[in-house]
Amino acid sequence: EPEVTQTPSHQVTQMGQEVILRCVPISNHLYFYWYRQILGQKVEFLVSFYNNEISEKSEIFDDQFSVERPDGSNFTLKIRSTKLEDSAMYFCASSAKQGRTDTQYFGPGTRLTVL
Amino acid sequence: ILNVEQSPQSLHVQEGDSTNFTCSFPSSNFYALHWYRWETAKSPEALFVMTLNGDEKKKGRISATLNTKEGYSYLYIKGSQPEDSATYLCAGNNAGNMLTFGGGTRLMVKP
Numbered sequence: 001e002p003e004v005t006q007t008p009s010h011q012v013t014q015m016g017q018e019v020i021l022r023c024v025p026i027s028n029h030l031y032f033y034w035y036r037q038i039l040g041q042k043v044e045f046l047v048s049f050y051n052n053e054i055s056e057k058s059e060i061f062d063d064q065f066s067v068e069r070p071d072g073s074n075f076t077l078k079i080r081s082t083k084l085e086d087s088a089m090y091f092c093a094s095s096a097k098q099g100r101t102d103t104q105y106f107g108p109g110t111r112l113t114v115l
Numbered sequence: 116i117l118n119v120e121q122s123p124q125s126l127h128v129q130e131g132d133s134t135n136f137t138c139s140f141p142s143s144n145f146y147a148l149h150w151y152r153w154e155t156a157k158s159p160e161a162l163f164v165m166t167l168n169g170d171e172k173k174k175g176r177i178s179a180t181l182n183t184k185e186g187y188s189y190l191y192i193k194g195s196q197p198e199d200s201a202t203y204l205c206a207g208n209n210a211g212n213m214l215t216f217g218g219g220t221r222l223m224v225k226p
Contacts, residue, residue, distance in 0.1 A: 004158065031212065043216040056211045100146045100208045101166055106159040
Protein backbone atom coordinates (compact mmCIF):
# COMPACT_ATOMS: atom_id res chain seq x y z
CA GLU A 1 0.00 0.00 0.00
CA PRO A 2 1.42 3.42 -0.92
CA GLU A 3 2.60 5.49 2.02
CA VAL A 4 4.08 8.86 2.87
CA THR A 5 7.71 8.66 3.96
CA GLN A 6 9.79 11.20 5.88
CA THR A 7 13.49 11.63 6.51
CA PRO A 8 15.24 11.85 8.84
CA SER A 9 13.26 10.23 11.64
CA HIS A 10 15.15 12.34 14.19
CA GLN A 11 17.12 15.55 13.65
CA VAL A 12 19.14 17.31 16.33
CA THR A 13 20.35 20.82 15.61
CA GLN A 14 21.79 23.84 17.34
CA MET A 15 19.69 26.98 17.82
CA GLY A 16 20.11 29.33 14.88
CA GLN A 17 20.94 26.59 12.38
CA GLU A 18 18.91 25.87 9.26
CA VAL A 19 17.16 22.52 8.93
CA ILE A 20 15.43 20.88 6.00
CA LEU A 21 12.88 18.16 6.67
CA ARG A 22 12.07 15.91 3.76
CA CYS A 23 8.94 14.08 2.71
CA VAL A 24 7.99 11.85 -0.19
CA PRO A 25 4.20 12.06 -0.59
CA ILE A 26 2.09 9.31 -2.17
CA SER A 27 2.95 9.37 -5.86
CA ASN A 28 -0.34 10.37 -7.48
CA HIS A 29 -1.31 12.89 -4.79
CA LEU A 30 -1.45 16.56 -5.63
CA TYR A 31 -1.97 18.27 -2.25
CA PHE A 32 0.67 18.37 0.43
CA TYR A 33 0.69 19.50 4.04
CA TRP A 34 2.93 20.01 7.04
CA TYR A 35 1.73 19.72 10.62
CA ARG A 36 3.63 19.67 13.88
CA GLN A 37 3.10 18.48 17.43
CA ILE A 38 5.01 20.07 20.28
CA LEU A 39 5.37 17.58 23.12
CA GLY A 40 2.22 17.51 25.24
CA GLN A 41 0.25 19.71 22.86
CA LYS A 42 -2.20 19.14 20.01
CA VAL A 43 -1.16 18.49 16.43
CA GLU A 44 -1.15 21.89 14.66
CA PHE A 45 -1.50 22.75 10.99
CA LEU A 46 1.39 24.66 9.41
CA VAL A 47 0.85 24.88 5.66
CA SER A 48 -0.80 23.34 2.63
CA PHE A 49 0.69 23.33 -0.87
CA TYR A 50 -0.72 22.72 -4.33
CA ASN A 51 0.52 23.36 -7.84
CA ASN A 52 3.82 24.74 -6.54
CA GLU A 53 2.14 27.32 -4.38
CA ILE A 54 1.13 27.68 -0.76
CA SER A 55 -2.66 27.45 -0.61
CA GLU A 56 -3.12 27.97 3.16
CA LYS A 57 -0.86 28.69 6.08
CA SER A 58 -1.29 29.17 9.80
CA GLU A 59 0.05 31.95 12.01
CA ILE A 60 2.86 29.61 13.06
CA PHE A 61 4.18 29.52 9.49
CA ASP A 62 6.12 32.78 9.57
CA ASP A 63 9.07 34.00 7.49
CA GLN A 64 11.38 31.48 9.14
CA PHE A 65 9.53 28.66 7.39
CA SER A 66 9.40 27.78 3.71
CA VAL A 67 8.21 24.82 1.66
CA GLU A 68 9.30 23.53 -1.70
CA ARG A 69 8.67 20.69 -4.10
CA PRO A 70 12.11 20.66 -5.72
CA ASP A 71 11.89 17.68 -8.02
CA GLY A 72 8.38 16.30 -8.48
CA SER A 73 8.68 13.68 -5.77
CA ASN A 74 10.07 15.35 -2.65
CA PHE A 75 8.30 17.95 -0.53
CA THR A 76 10.47 19.83 1.93
CA LEU A 77 10.01 22.08 4.93
CA LYS A 78 12.87 24.46 5.68
CA ILE A 79 13.31 26.29 8.95
CA ARG A 80 15.82 29.07 8.36
CA SER A 81 17.08 29.81 11.83
CA THR A 82 15.80 27.33 14.39
CA LYS A 83 14.62 28.36 17.83
CA LEU A 84 14.25 26.22 20.95
CA GLU A 85 10.47 26.40 20.57
CA ASP A 86 10.69 24.77 17.11
CA SER A 87 11.42 21.46 18.85
CA ALA A 88 8.50 19.24 17.86
CA MET A 89 7.41 16.25 15.80
CA TYR A 90 6.84 17.42 12.22
CA PHE A 91 4.38 15.47 10.09
CA CYS A 92 4.00 15.58 6.34
CA ALA A 93 0.69 14.56 4.75
CA SER A 94 -0.71 14.30 1.26
CA SER A 95 -4.14 13.94 -0.32
CA ALA A 96 -5.33 13.09 -3.79
CA LYS A 97 -7.82 15.92 -4.00
CA GLN A 98 -8.53 19.17 -2.22
CA GLY A 99 -12.03 18.43 -0.96
CA ARG A 100 -12.58 18.86 2.75
CA THR A 101 -13.74 15.26 2.94
CA ASP A 102 -10.62 13.88 1.31
CA THR A 103 -8.40 11.80 3.53
CA GLN A 104 -5.00 13.25 4.36
CA TYR A 105 -2.42 10.46 4.62
CA PHE A 106 0.31 11.12 7.14
CA GLY A 107 3.96 10.14 7.29
CA PRO A 108 5.60 8.83 10.48
CA GLY A 109 7.05 12.22 11.39
CA THR A 110 10.48 13.75 11.96
CA ARG A 111 11.34 14.54 15.55
CA LEU A 112 13.25 17.84 15.58
CA THR A 113 15.26 18.68 18.68
CA VAL A 114 16.76 22.18 18.89
CA LEU A 115 19.50 22.59 21.50
CA ILE B 116 -11.14 28.84 14.37
CA LEU B 117 -12.48 25.37 15.09
CA ASN B 118 -11.93 24.13 18.65
CA VAL B 119 -11.85 20.33 18.86
CA GLU B 120 -11.78 18.54 22.20
CA GLN B 121 -11.46 14.85 23.03
CA SER B 122 -12.29 12.91 26.16
CA PRO B 123 -11.06 11.09 28.05
CA GLN B 124 -7.36 11.89 27.68
CA SER B 125 -6.45 8.30 28.46
CA LEU B 126 -8.25 5.05 29.05
CA HIS B 127 -7.15 1.66 30.38
CA VAL B 128 -9.35 -1.32 29.55
CA GLN B 129 -9.07 -5.10 29.77
CA GLU B 130 -8.83 -7.26 26.68
CA GLY B 131 -12.34 -8.09 25.53
CA ASP B 132 -13.95 -4.94 26.94
CA SER B 133 -15.82 -2.65 24.59
CA THR B 134 -15.03 1.03 24.90
CA ASN B 135 -15.91 4.40 23.46
CA PHE B 136 -14.60 7.92 23.51
CA THR B 137 -15.77 11.33 22.44
CA CYS B 138 -14.75 14.11 20.10
CA SER B 139 -16.58 17.43 20.41
CA PHE B 140 -16.52 20.40 18.07
CA PRO B 141 -18.55 23.57 17.49
CA SER B 142 -21.72 22.59 15.62
CA SER B 143 -21.77 25.82 13.62
CA ASN B 144 -19.25 26.28 10.82
CA PHE B 145 -18.41 22.58 10.65
CA TYR B 146 -17.76 20.61 7.46
CA ALA B 147 -16.08 17.23 8.08
CA LEU B 148 -14.78 15.11 10.94
CA HIS B 149 -11.77 12.82 10.56
CA TRP B 150 -10.66 10.00 12.89
CA TYR B 151 -7.09 8.69 12.98
CA ARG B 152 -5.38 5.88 14.89
CA TRP B 153 -1.78 6.63 15.87
CA GLU B 154 0.69 4.13 17.23
CA THR B 155 3.98 5.49 18.55
CA ALA B 156 6.73 5.66 15.90
CA LYS B 157 4.25 4.94 13.11
CA SER B 158 2.20 7.11 10.77
CA PRO B 159 -1.24 8.18 11.97
CA GLU B 160 -3.62 5.83 10.16
CA ALA B 161 -6.81 7.28 8.67
CA LEU B 162 -9.93 5.53 9.98
CA PHE B 163 -12.99 7.54 8.93
CA VAL B 164 -14.14 10.79 7.37
CA MET B 165 -17.70 11.82 8.16
CA THR B 166 -19.75 14.81 7.13
CA LEU B 167 -23.48 14.17 7.50
CA ASN B 168 -25.50 14.30 10.69
CA GLY B 169 -26.27 10.72 11.71
CA ASP B 170 -23.36 9.28 9.68
CA GLU B 171 -22.19 5.96 11.00
CA LYS B 172 -19.07 4.23 9.70
CA LYS B 173 -17.50 0.88 10.53
CA LYS B 174 -14.10 -0.74 9.99
CA GLY B 175 -13.83 -4.18 11.58
CA ARG B 176 -14.42 -3.81 15.32
CA ILE B 177 -14.17 -0.01 15.19
CA SER B 178 -17.13 2.20 14.40
CA ALA B 179 -17.92 5.90 14.63
CA THR B 180 -21.01 8.07 14.71
CA LEU B 181 -21.48 11.76 14.02
CA ASN B 182 -23.94 14.28 15.46
CA THR B 183 -23.39 17.64 13.79
CA LYS B 184 -26.37 19.31 15.48
CA GLU B 185 -24.95 18.87 18.96
CA GLY B 186 -21.31 18.83 17.86
CA TYR B 187 -19.91 15.44 18.79
CA SER B 188 -18.63 12.17 17.39
CA TYR B 189 -18.19 8.87 19.22
CA LEU B 190 -15.63 6.22 18.38
CA TYR B 191 -16.49 2.70 19.56
CA ILE B 192 -14.21 -0.31 19.80
CA LYS B 193 -15.93 -3.65 20.30
CA GLY B 194 -14.02 -6.38 22.14
CA SER B 195 -10.76 -4.44 22.58
CA GLN B 196 -7.53 -6.27 21.81
CA PRO B 197 -3.97 -5.36 22.91
CA GLU B 198 -3.21 -4.35 19.31
CA ASP B 199 -5.89 -1.65 19.60
CA SER B 200 -3.60 0.19 22.03
CA ALA B 201 -2.87 3.52 20.37
CA THR B 202 -3.77 7.20 20.48
CA TYR B 203 -7.02 7.99 18.68
CA LEU B 204 -7.12 11.45 17.17
CA CYS B 205 -10.07 13.33 15.76
CA ALA B 206 -9.78 16.39 13.55
CA GLY B 207 -12.32 18.76 12.08
CA ASN B 208 -12.21 21.04 9.13
CA ASN B 209 -14.42 23.92 8.18
CA ALA B 210 -12.90 26.30 5.69
CA GLY B 211 -10.22 24.86 3.45
CA ASN B 212 -8.25 21.70 4.04
CA MET B 213 -6.66 22.66 7.33
CA LEU B 214 -7.34 19.95 9.91
CA THR B 215 -7.80 21.09 13.51
CA PHE B 216 -6.96 18.25 15.86
CA GLY B 217 -8.19 17.35 19.31
CA GLY B 218 -5.73 16.34 21.99
CA GLY B 219 -6.26 12.61 21.41
CA THR B 220 -7.42 9.72 23.59
CA ARG B 221 -4.67 7.32 24.57
CA LEU B 222 -6.09 3.79 24.81
CA MET B 223 -4.22 1.02 26.60
CA VAL B 224 -5.64 -2.50 26.41
CA LYS B 225 -4.31 -4.93 28.99
CA PRO B 226 -4.11 -8.62 28.03
